[in-house]
Amino acid sequence: MKEFDFNFRDIVEFANDVIIVTKSDDIDNPGPEIVYVNEAFTKLSGYTAEEVLGKNPRILQSEETDGETKKIIRKGLEQKVPVRVTIKNQSKSGRGYWLDLSIHPLKNPQGVITHFVAIERDVTEQKDVEEKLEVLSRTDPLTGLINRRTFDEILDNELPHYHRSGEVFSLLMLDIDHFKKINDDFGHLVGDTAIQTISLACESNLRMYDRMARVGGEEFCVLLPATNKESALVIAEKIREIVSNTPIKTCNGDILATMSIGISEVENSDTDHTKIIKRADDNLYKAKKTGRNKVCA
Numbered sequence: 001m002k003e004f005d006f007n008f009r010d011i012v013e014f015a016n017d018v019i020i021v022t023k024s025d026d027i028d029n030p031g032p033e034i035v036y037v038n039e040a041f042t043k044l045s046g047y048t049a050e051e052v053l054g055k056n057p058r059i060l061q062s063e064e065t066d067g068e069t070k071k072i073i074r075k076g077l078e079q080k081v082p083v084r085v086t087i088k089n090q091s092k093s094g095r096g097y098w099l100d101l102s103i104h105p106l107k108n109p110q111g112v113i114t115h116f117v118a119i120e121r122d123v124t125e126q127k128d129v130e131e132k133l134e135v136l137s138r139t140d141p142l143t144g145l146i147n148r149r150t151f152d153e154i155l156d157n158e159l160p161h162y163h164r165s166g167e168v169f170s171l172l173m174l175d176i177d178h179f180k181k182i183n184d185d186f187g188h189l190v191g192d193t194a195i196q197t198i199s200l201a202c203e204s205n206l207r208m209y210d211r212m213a214r215v216g217g218e219e220f221c222v223l224l225p226a227t228n229k230e231s232a233l234v235i236a237e238k239i240r241e242i243v244s245n246t247p248i249k250t251c252n253g254d255i256l257a258t259m260s261i262g263i264s265e266v267e268n269s270d271t272d273h274t275k276i277i278k279r280a281d282d283n284l285y286k287a288k289k290t291g292r293n294k295v296c297a
Contacts, residue, residue, distance in 0.1 A: 013038050018045075018120035020057060024105065024113050027077050031056035032116060044122055046092035057118065062088040062096050073103065080105045080113045086123065098127040140214040142192060143199040151213035151221055155273035158223065162266050170232035172222040173262040173280035174202065174239070177292040179218035182257065186250050194218075194248045194257055201246040202239050202259075221277070229265040229297050236261045236295040244293060258293035260284055265297075 012019050018041045022032035034057060037049050045052075045060060052059070061070075069085050076083030083103040090096055099120040106115040138150040146154075158169055176182075176198055183191040195218060202220065203212050211223040224232050240259055247254035262284030264276050287296040 016040055018099070018118075018122070020118040020120070021106070022057060022116050022118070024077075024080065024115050027074065031058055032077065035115070041120075044091070044097065044120075045089070046095075051092075060089045062090040064088050064096065073101075076103060077116065086127070097122055097124045099123065143196055143214050145199060145203065145220070146211065146213045148213060148215040148221075151211065151215060151223070152273060154211055154223060155276070158225065159266070159270060159273055159276075163268075167226055168228050168266055170224045170227045170229055170263060170265045171276055171280045172220075172224065172232065172236050172239070173264075173277070173284040174220040174222065175216075175260050175284055175288070176218040177258045177260055177288075179257075182248075182255070186252075186255070190248070190250050190255075193250070194255075197246060197248045198243055198257060198259065201242050205239060205242055206235070221280070229263060232263050232265065233295060233297055236263055236297075240293065240295055260287035260292050261295045262287055263295065263297035 015038060019036075019038040020034060020041060021036040022034050024032065026032060034052050034055050037047075037052060041052075042048055065088050069087055072085055073083055073087075082105070083101075085101050087099050087101050088096055089099055100123045102119045104117050104119070105113040106117055108114045138146060140147050161167065162169060176194065179191065179194070182194050195214075199212070199214065199220060202222070206212060206222065207224075209225055213221050215221045224235060227235070240261055243259045244256065246256070248257060262280045262282065264279035264283065266276055270276055283296040287294045290296070
């Protein structure tokens with residue numbers, strides 16, 4: 001083997017990636033024992049080497065660490081094979097951070113696996129960006145409500161639950177009356193304020209387990225789990241009345257707006273969510289055509 005005039009330990013010690021070495025035995029409690037950490041570890045975790053040597057790496061895991069990820073790590077350690085996962089750890093101060101974690105078995109000169117080395121790269125910034133993009137893809141940026149795509153996914157899960165359990169649910173389709181006139185008379189900024197104000201008034205008066213989405217410009221949809229049409233009518237009338245009395249701020253004083261609402265209850269013949277939405281939409285259209293500021297079911 002070629003001789004080098006430098007110490008490989010220096011490379012490990014001053015690497016930007018975190019490096020942790022543990023013994024390979026005692027997978028169960030107390031678990032693998034830490035025998036080495038490099039300087040990058042102390043900078044990222046806030047622990048000194050003295051504080052973690054002899055301890056189990058599990059002391060670093062965040063409570064938010066996914067259970068499946070833990071199982072993958074454990075299986076790799078038991079089988080003494082390489083593992084690569086993304087995991088959330090916690091610093092000494094309690095700050096959470098995400099790691100791209102690679103674990104590899106280390107053999108002694110006789111070919112026996114005696115240790116594991118964990119090479120960890122801080123990917124917190126990347127993970128934060130991914131999570132923000134995920135939120136943006138599932139929510140409406142103006143109101144913070146879930147968007148149409150996410151709402152459809154929720155309905156796709158609710159329908160099989162109904163067919164299994166027989167527990168009915170209802171939908172509300174809501175639309176701000178004369179919204180174009182608000183935009184034309186006061187401008188789009190006031191229009192945005194109207195949407196934000198009304199959506200907040202609606203959502204604040206729903207139950208904890210109801211789900212509201214913005215599905216169009218001035219149109220919203222609400223899922224009411226475990227709710228029949230009669231109960232949905234009571235909820236819808238309450239929302240309609242609250243909206244009609246909720247002031248919308250403008251530079252020239254407050255204005256009021258009203259809302260029309262259509263209701264549908266799930267039926268045995270519903271094979272997908274589009275049929276339920278269409279019935280609610282048809283009833284919304286009826287409310288619009290018969291004078292607005294009303295509920296139709």
